[in-house]
Amino acid sequence: MSEQFNKHYEVGQEIGRGRFGTVYRCFSCRTGNSLAVKTIDKSLLADSYDRECVEHEAKLHRIASRENPHVVSLHDSFEDESSIHLVLDLCSGTDLLDRISSDAPLSEPEAAALAAELLEAIASCHRRGVAHRDVKPDNVMFDMNGKLKLADFGSAAWFGGLDGEEKMEGIVGTPYYVAPEVIAGRRYSEKVDVWSAGVVIYMMLSGRAPFDGESAADIFEAVLRGNLRFPTRIFGSVSSMAKDLLRRMISRDVTRRFSAEQALEHPWIVSCGGSKLMV
Structure with a gap:
């Protein structure tokens, strides 16, 4: 995880995997609240289209989730040399x-x-x-x-x-x-x-x-x-x-x-x- 991410959050166990990365439970160092972090591995982005989608994801997710109780909220985003980290609501129920x-x-x-x-x-x-x-x-x-x-x-x-x-x-x-x-x-x-x-x-x-x-x-x-x-x-x-x-x-x-x-x-x-x- 990036240095900036580690200043604000503590990573817990893995709770899911996707095409580009992994989702972990995480905890806010300030509030202690349980959240989720989606960590996207840049090396898995096959082409410029994949990269463009990932770059737009945080911006569009933040717009979509604003004051919307039925969209998973995006709380934070961080980027380092190898990964992009999106801090999200933890949905601990089934899908x-x-x-x-x-x-x-x-x-x-x-x-x-x-x-x-x-x-x-x-x-x-x-x-x-x-x-x-x-x-x-x-x-x-x-x-x-x-x-x-x-x-x-x-x-x-x-x-x-x-x-x-x-x-x-x-x-x-x-x-x-x-x-x-x-x-x-x-x-x-x-x-x-x-x-x-x-x-x-x-x-x-x-x-x-x-x-x-x-x-x-x-x-x-x-x-x-x-x-x-x-x-x-x-x-x-x-x-x-x-x-x-x-x-x-x-x-x-x-x-x-x-x-x-x-x-x-x-x-x-x-x-x-x-x-x-x-x-």
């Missing part, structure tokens, strides 16, 4: 993927409550001009109080806010959750996050992904076809309101796809997920 794997299908009230918190996180990011671009259950964490927190801004991009006209490009994300316009190589908007969130909600209600395949290429083909189905044996007891929201979020036509704000106002979210929280 949403674990919950889906063990409990799916979730009841509609539970799924809607989680969907409302996830959409709050995404809408707040979009109001600040940040697109996450890798919304998936393993990037949705829970803190020790069970509050949902959107994590990992390693693929995030700046698009200039809801009144901006900047489009994004580049194939990023995870096959099951990535929007078709990303796969097609077109320039795209922040609504890619809404598609991904819709896939997450579909999985909460069914325990399966809407677009599947034996390989990444097969999954991409299924996503590009965008043939959204609700098998009766799985969705027979799911309300028409829930399915209506999914159709409006997982829409190939971006002009008809809901924004995160519109999804928050949908009757299924309002009636099942609770009233809208302003962040």
Whole structure:
């Protein structure tokens, strides 16, 4: 760890690993609070694109997490010759993927409550001009109080806010959750996050992904076809309101796809997920 980091924090045990580095528990020397530090090994950054993503991660994460209770907070960042260190909220609970794997299908009230918190996180990011671009259950964490927190801004991009006209490009994300316009190589908007969130909600209600395949290429083909189905044996007891929201979020036509704000106002979210929280 860098000398500056060691002045302020004490490193504990390893709690996770990713493509570019390792996450450790750490402790604030000033407060004693438990936090997490994501240490990114610069030697693992394969090219200039990887380096650019990492350099932008801290800046965009800080913007996205400002006064946003459903985004993992970035408390500090440090850099030395070999590594970049990001000090984050410690999310000691399970992630949403674990919950889906063990409990799916979730009841509609539970799924809607989680969907409302996830959409709050995404809408707040979009109001600040940040697109996450890798919304998936393993990037949705829970803190020790069970509050949902959107994590990992390693693929995030700046698009200039809801009144901006900047489009994004580049194939990023995870096959099951990535929007078709990303796969097609077109320039795209922040609504890619809404598609991904819709896939997450579909999985909460069914325990399966809407677009599947034996390989990444097969999954991409299924996503590009965008043939959204609700098998009766799985969705027979799911309300028409829930399915209506999914159709409006997982829409190939971006002009008809809901924004995160519109999804928050949908009757299924309002009636099942609770009233809208302003962040």
